[in-house]
Amino acid sequence: MYDFLFWFYPWTKSLHVISVIAWMAGLFYLPRLYVYHTEQVEAGSGTDEMFQTMERRLLRAIMNPAMIATWVFGLMLVFTPGIVDWSAVWPWTKAAAVLVMTWFHHWLGYRRKDFVSGANSRTGRTFRMMNEVPTLLLIVIVVSVIARPF
Numbered sequence: 001m002y003d004f005l006f007w008f009y010p011w012t013k014s015l016h017v018i019s020v021i022a023w024m025a026g027l028f029y030l031p032r033l034y035v036y037h038t039e040q041v042e043a044g045s046g047t048d049e050m051f052q053t054m055e056r057r058l059l060r061a062i063m064n065p066a067m068i069a070t071w072v073f074g075l076m077l078v079f080t081p082g083i084v085d086w087s088a089v090w091p092w093t094k095a096a097a098v099l100v101m102t103w104f105h106h107w108l109g110y111r112r113k114d115f116v117s118g119a120n121s122r123t124g125r126t127f128r129m130m131n132e133v134p135t136l137l138l139i140v141i142v143v144s145v146i147a148r149p150f
């Protein structure tokens, strides 16, 4: 098993980064859709239905599979011999940021259900502010894993 992971390492890392890019695209775009959905769309209108379709497809067809693939390939990297030194700080800062990113993904999923049931109580301003969360986490993760200053 470890031999396979070692041999497959460059491919695992490539697939990890590809999945990360797809996941991040959704994490940036979905809160933007929520801003417009909240501020510009009347509940129960045809446009409301169209936004709900776009949000459902983005979450189910792109973001959920991309998050799962990121985790699967990320954990394969963790189990590849010699890749993660747990006595360093970077794996811990990265893990903390990744857990918050996963929480944020689920938070967006619950907010989608609010729109479906016509019970959204968040303002466009809240979604604008939450839109910054993935950017900040992305910076922490990439600096942790590449520059490794700590």
Ligand code: HEM
Pocket (backbone or CB within 6 Å): 013, 016, 017, 020, 024, 070, 071, 073, 074, 075, 077, 078, 083, 084, 098, 101, 137, 138, 141, 142, 145, 146
């Ligand atoms: C979901 C759980 C995740 C796990 C378990 C995980 C784990 C890992 C591990 C162990 C590496 C290998 C580091 C190396 O080869 O030295 C890695 C590489 C990388 N990860 Fe993740 N990761 C996860 C999520 C993410 C996320 C959310 C992002 C970006 C937002 C990300 C961005 C990267 C990048 C850019 C690399 C390549 C770094 C390089 O060039 O060496 N990862 N990941």
